[in-house]
Amino acid sequence: MNKSDQSPEYSVTTIERAKMLHKLHPLIDGHNDLPWQLRTKVDRVLSRLNINQHQPELHTDIPRLREGGLGGQFWSVYVATSLKKKDYVQATLEQIDVVHNLIRLYPETFQIALTADDVDGAFKAGKIASLIGVEGGHCIGSSLATLRMFHRLGARYMTLTHWKSVTWADSCTDIPLAHGLTQFGREVVREMNHLGMLVDLSHVSVETMNASLDTSMVPVIFSHSSARALTDNPRNVPDDVLRRLSKNGGVIMVTFVPQFVSQVVYEWELERKQFQSSTNSTKYSETGTMKRWDADNPKPIAKVTDVADHIDHIRSVIGIEHIGIGSDFDGVPSVPKGLEDVSQYPMLTAELLHRNYADEDIIKILGGNILRVMRQVEKIAQELQANQGSSQALL
Numbered sequence: 324m325n326k327s328d329q330s331p332e333y334s335v336t337t338i339e340r341a342k343m344l345h346k347l348h349p350l351i352d353g354h355n356d357l358p359w360q361l362r363t364k365v366d367r368v369l370s371r372l373n374i375n376q377h378q379p380e381l382h383t384d385i386p387r388l389r390e391g392g393l394g395g396q397f398w399s400v401y402v403a404t405s406l407k408k409k410d411y412v413q414a415t416l417e418q419i420d421v422v423h424n425l426i427r428l429y430p431e432t433f434q435i436a437l438t439a440d441d442v443d444g445a446f447k448a449g450k451i452a453s454l455i456g457v458e459g460g461h462c463i464g465s466s467l468a469t470l471r472m473f474h475r476l477g478a479r480y481m482t483l484t485h486w487k488s489v490t491w492a493d494s495c496t497d498i499p500l501a502h503g504l505t506q507f508g509r510e511v512v513r514e515m516n517h518l519g520m521l522v523d524l525s526h527v528s529v530e531t532m533n534a535s536l537d538t539s540m541v542p543v544i545f546s547h548s549s550a551r552a553l554t555d556n557p558r559n560v561p562d563d564v565l566r567r568l569s570k571n572g573g574v575i576m577v578t579f580v581p582q583f584v585s586q587v588v589y590e591w592e593l594e595r596k597q598f599q600s601s602t603n604s605t606k607y608s609e610t611g612t613m614k615r616w617d618a619d620n621p622k623p624i625a626k627v628t629d630v631a632d633h634i635d636h637i638r639s640v641i642g643i644e645h646i647g648i649g650s651d652f653d654g655v656p657s658v659p660k661g662l663e664d665v666s667q668y669p670m671l672t673a674e675l676l677h678r679n680y681a682d683e684d685i686i687k688i689l690g691g692n693i694l695r696v697m698r699q700v701e702k703i704a705q706e707l708q709a710n711q712g713s714s715q716a717l718l
Contacts, residue, residue: 333673341672342392344685349394349446350668351690353576353649354547356399357383358421360653369424382652385432387666395442395452398422404461404487412469415462419476422455439697459485460492467514480521493528495557503534512538519704532564541703542572542696547649549583549633556582556589562640569641574692576649577633579662581625584633588623627661631674643684647693
């Protein structure tokens with residue numbers, strides 16, 4: 324094995340210190356796709372898969388969550404855009420139901436959280452605060468009423484798009500339809516402000532990032548993105564948008580996705596896709612052409628140090644107050660070496676300690692910053708509701 328491919332080694336003292344920080348302060352992860360895994364693996368019948376036991380096919384189970392010292396989780400209620408449009412809302416409701424059932428089945432581990440105070444309360448009770456994040460504006464079916472009902476059911480953020488653009492907002496991985504936000508898109512952002520629901524800009528185009536920052540009256544988040552200056556993937560955030568995020572008061576929750584944190588991995592992905600698109604699909608499936616390409620071009624390995632590099636960069640551009648963690652565990656086929664599953668969160672904390680981050684700064688990254696944003700969003704929502712009354716948006 325190449326030495327550069329090996330995981331960093333930390334002293335026992337450093338790892339123990341990292342774990343102690345997790346015990347004293349909640350680590351809040353902005354994005355985990357376990358609910359989608361439960362949909363696809365057991366068709367939402369959660370009793371078929373006991374996550375109180377180790378599940379090697381997943382990144383997430385309760386023993387490893389405990390080992391990793393997780394204090395709060397935004398569970399993603401993602402639904403695939405490949406579904407029929409008429410099924411988006413129902414499928415999202417089903418995914419919200421998965422989260423509620425997860426909490427019901429494992430009450431000794433999980434506790435629903437609707438506010439920042441709820442997160443603190445769950446953590447003090449020794450439970451993992453469970454929040455809900457809707458991944459993709461397609462989930463609301465272009466209906467503000469649906470958005471409001473999702474909020475009543477516990478959703479506390481919505482990612483404005485996923486891999487595909489919606490009619491009112493643009494994805495960074497699809498052709499633009501709105502060129503930022505349409506009038507309806509701006510109404511969605513304002514309605515989320517009114518509800519106290521976090522506006523999540525992961526997955527959206529730079530034009531939509533800027534339009535959302537122009538529109539939102541409260542801090543926004545990126546639930547699982549990294550810095551584009553280090554990895555030129557469109558899913559990442561350019562420095563000029565990071566500077567606007569700082570002025571907005573928001574948080575970027577740095578992700579663990581290899582092609583988002585490693586330029587080498589991202590370039591390998593592009594080369595593979597280019598080769599695949601230039602090769603007849605029937606031909607390579609019959610002759611094993613892609614298998615030979617993969618054998619001749621081994622996938623590079625992202626590492627925990629790559630994730631820390633993104634944290635370093637964001638800190639240098641906008642400061643420590645705007646950084647969080649958004650792993651995307653169970654939403655990706657591969658993860659960085661040293662961050663193989665939810666038990667390994669302390670390895671990232673150990674790497675930050677190794678880089679001489681102060682304890683108080685690490686606490687902000689682990690969860691202090693996102694809790695601050697949640698409290699600001701909740702406070703301003705209360706003010707908007709007091710001044711404006713119930714939302715008058717009917718569509």
